[in-house]
Amino acid sequence: MFPSSGFSFTPSGLFSAYASLTGFSMLVRSILQDFVPEKLRLYLYGLFERFITPESKDLTVVIDDKFGVNRNQVYDAAETYLRNKIGPETKRIRVGKTPKEKHFTVSVEKGEEIIDSYENFEVKWIYVQTENERGNKEKRYYELTFDKKLKDKVMGSYLSHVVAASEEIKRSLRVVKLYSQDVYGSDDEDGCAGGNWGCVRLEHPSTFDTLAMNPDAKKIIIDDLERFLMRREFYKRVGKAWKRGYLLYGPPGTGKSSLIAAMANYLKFDIFDIELSSIADNGDLKRVLLSTTSRSILVIEDIDCSTTEVKDREVEDQEDIRTNSKVTLSGILNFIDGLWSSYGDERIFVFTTNHKERLDPALLRPGRMDMHIHMSFCTGIAFRTLVSNYLGLDGLNHPLCEDIERLIDSTEVTPAELAEELMHDEDTEVVLRGLVSFLEKRRSRETLQRRKLAMTKNIVVL
């Protein structure tokens, strides 16, 4: 038995208790309404509400689009990050795209909630947009709500994770540009970043997936690029300029230019195509190189033909001192080794040549170019990539491909020549038979003493 009190716990007792409480609260409200000034009344209501509502265990962080007069980096990062977090529970989203963009841009509609999991907890994002009476947008912000206990984790590692992930998303969506001194202006709405350079979008479709190359050699290059990207702190610590140089050499049509495009598409770095013949002198060269932007690949193709002086350094040095009227190899090397160290970061240099033997030893010296990559004749294993690119075929499954691979391994044939053959007809059988007779003719013409070296053996890491 409960001890006797003013109320009995029967249904009718409870009802009468509720009725008297309601009556009391109405009486209090009407007294407040009639006799208490408005400000004090609102304050008392607030106190009353806090008293009867249990204290929330959640914390909400407001992330405005502006931080003072600047853009708020956390807001921008959240906007990008949340595009990839739109899940099945989201009911409304926005989609848009400019004519030149390749991808659709998706964003959350106002009021939509997005739940994100990180480590072992969840947070809730809401996009809020307020409008004034005329329907104009007034404020835009995100509300990020989570358990109060997680405050340190969210403000520390979670928000850093959002910013880092958004950078990665932006990098992957970046449009790669090809800068050239022969192009005027830009075909792009966001223009060209590099001084006097004109630019176009790099439409070269080459990627590491479509590049016909020995898989081991491909992996060495990709790993080297990755390591380069990761080592910013290392370069700073050892006081070296954060740059990497590659010399690509080999016969025409073996994929040197395709490899440069694949590197740019992989790293999302712009390409600056430096045409040495259109540069007046070393001073001009310096100006041109200084106006290139960070996170870019600086390319000098056919370095052996670009300046006659490259072939003979002594003559070149004398000429340089006498007239200073031409771009010289020492001008290029001085810039890369010297001035570059105190300027710019995240630069990749690529020189290409069909004739490595004609290059000045100064360029080949260890430490100058970090990696020498021999782009050689096609190998059977590299041919599989071409078959898959051009015929959409897994070469291993076709009976003719085994013969073709054997023929390729004993013939000097470039990927460009094979690509040409693979485009001759729509019919796979016709194409592959045509390729067999092409290779047989080529082989009978060739002197087979000159066996090519395996591509992997020709990559030298200095």
Ligand SMILES: Nc1ncnc2c1ncn2[C@@H]1O[C@H](COP(=O)(O)OP(=O)(O)OP(=O)(O)O)[C@@H](O)[C@H]1O
């Ligand atoms: N390794 C390769 N993988 C895939 N396609 C290739 C490869 N090499 C050449 N090709 C095809 O041949 C074309 C010409 O190749 P690319 O321009 O890359 O050769 P290159 O080595 O730069 O020649 P050059 O020395 O004449 O500048 C490419 O557009 C591509 O279609």
Ligand SMILES: [Mg+2]
């Ligand atoms: Mg080329």
